[in-house]
Amino acid sequence: MGEIREAVRDRYANKAKAFGADAGCCGSDCCTPAAEETISCGQAYETGELAEVGLDRSISLGCGNPLLLAGLEPGETVLDLGSGGGLDVLLSARRVSPGGHAYGVDMTDEMLEVANSNRAAAGIDNATFLKGTIENVPLPDGSVDVVISNCVINLAEAKGPVIREAFRVLKPGGRLAVSDMVELKELPSAIKKAVDAWAGCISGTIPVATYSRLLLEAGFQDAEIEVTQEHDVEGVGGAIASAAVRGRKPASSGEAGAT
Ligand SMILES: C[S@@+](CC[C@H](N)C(=O)[O-])C[C@H]1O[C@@H](n2cnc3c(N)ncnc32)[C@H](O)[C@@H]1O
Numbered sequence: 001m002g003e004i005r006e007a008v009r010d011r012y013a014n015k016a017k018a019f020g021a022d023a024g025c026c027g028s029d030c031c032t033p034a035a036e037e038t039i040s041c042g043q044a045y046e047t048g049e050l051a052e053v054g055l056d057r058s059i060s061l062g063c064g065n066p067l068l069l070a071g072l073e074p075g076e077t078v079l080d081l082g083s084g085g086g087l088d089v090l091l092s093a094r095r096v097s098p099g100g101h102a103y104g105v106d107m108t109d110e111m112l113e114v115a116n117s118n119r120a121a122a123g124i125d126n127a128t129f130l131k132g133t134i135e136n137v138p139l140p141d142g143s144v145d146v147v148i149s150n151c152v153i154n155l156a157e158a159k160g161p162v163i164r165e166a167f168r169v170l171k172p173g174g175r176l177a178v179s180d181m182v183e184l185k186e187l188p189s190a191i192k193k194a195v196d197a198w199a200g201c202i203s204g205t206i207p208v209a210t211y212s213r214l215l216l217e218a219g220f221q222d223a224e225i226e227v228t229q230e231h232d233v234e235g236v237g238g239a240i241a242s243a244a245v246r247g248r249k250p251a252s253s254g255e256a257g258a259t
Pocket residue numbers: 008009012013059060061062063081082083084085086087088105106107108111132133134135149150151152155156201
């Protein structure tokens with residue numbers, strides 16, 4: 001395992017162990033972007049929707065709410081890349097019921113345990129948490145209607161393979177609806193090189209233009225990246241931001257490149 005992936009796995013294994021003890025993401029470090037901290041905005045969820053899945057507080061480690069972008073419908077199949085404690089998967093499972101299914105994929109055993117225990121507590125039976133990486137998702141080609149993700153793609157060492165993998169598992173006409181962090185101003189090289197800051201969703205961010213190019217190169221149409229909240233990092237005002245990322249897989253091969 002590479003140094004970055006190992007640091008990411010360790011960080012989220014520890015976060016998983018702390019769930020229940022410090023109210024998940026929204027402990028004291030929520031939205032306080034020191035270089036070594038996680039930037040996370042669990043407030044993106046309404047109390048009512050948390051109650052839908054039996055929670056009285058957010059367990060999000062995300063930087064937005066991808067469900068607001070996804071427009072889920074009953075009967076659809078959803079995949080969450082880097083599902084963490086499972087909040088977005090459980091909410092998706094409710095939205096796609098009856099007839100639909102929500103999958104989460106995560107590489108961290110401790111997170112999968114938390115997610116499965118949250119699923120059982122909520123009594124949800126149309127959600128499945130899979131062990132795997134977002135670079136090599138354990139689902140067949142063209143098997144899901146919607147790919148969501150919340151503050152995970154920035155953690156990948158290379159974003160291109162992750163975006164291509166999202167495209168692969170989507171059915172023709174399928175949608176990408178992602179909350180992620182992006183880089184608005186070049187970060188100091190000391191921060192860019194800090195593994196802790198990478199695992200904290202800071203150093204692995206890429207510029208909006210690079211993200212858009214990767215979406216187009218993978219084959220997505222209607223790619224759109226909207227900055228939703230700026231964050232400061234160690235004196236670099238507005239250096240990084242939460243963003244809403246959308247795209248659509250062409251409905252047929254004839255549609256590809258026809259924008
Ligand atoms: C910042 S947390 C976000 C969790 C969840 N999406 C949420 O909003 O609460 C990042 C999650 O992604 C997982 N993760 C990071 N890189 C991954 C990779 N390459 N493959 C699979 N899971 C990954 C971590 O284990 C962790 O659970």
